[in-house]
Amino acid sequence: NRDNVLAKTLNIPKGTPVIGYIGTFVDYEGLELLVEACVKLKNEGADFRLLFVGNENVSGQDQGPITEEIKRIAKEGAITEFVIMAGGTCNGKSRCRIKCECPKRDDRTWCNRYYL
Numbered sequence: 001n002r003d004n005v006l007a008k009t010l011n012i013p014k015g016t017p018v019i020g021y022i023g024t025f026v027d028y029e030g031l032e033l034l035v036e037a038c039v040k041l042k043n044e045g046a047d048f049r050l051l052f053v054g055n056e057n058v059s060g061q062d063q064g065p066i067t068e069e070i071k072r073i074a075k076e077g078a079i080t081e082f083v084i085m086a087g088g089t090c091n092g093k094s095r096c097r098i099k100c101e102c103p104k105r106d107d108r109t110w111c112n113r114y115y116l
Helices: 004-009 031-043 065-076
Strands: 018-022 049-053 083-087 099-101 113-115
Touching: 018 031, 031 049, 031 065, 065 083
Parallel strands: 018 049, 049 083
Antiparallel strands: 099 113
């Protein structure tokens, strides 16, 4: 079930699909590729929001080169209004109330689906 209060807090319109990443921003995650894929989705007419919960510093305070690259690609791809950078916490809480479906460790499918 969608958390409508959280979705409203994050300015996510009702019924809009959310693509998300929750974790530490590190080079090997390929987050810039995720943003580039979302630029393509937008160019194909898709409506969505891209939600990032986390950052490059486990303290939750710093903004580094990966965050800057995400913002640059979003700006160049004209999807800044589709990208939500929630930082190290979500809605000011230490834990985010985002329900997610994650693959089992032995599953070769690397697709996570996050629901708000």
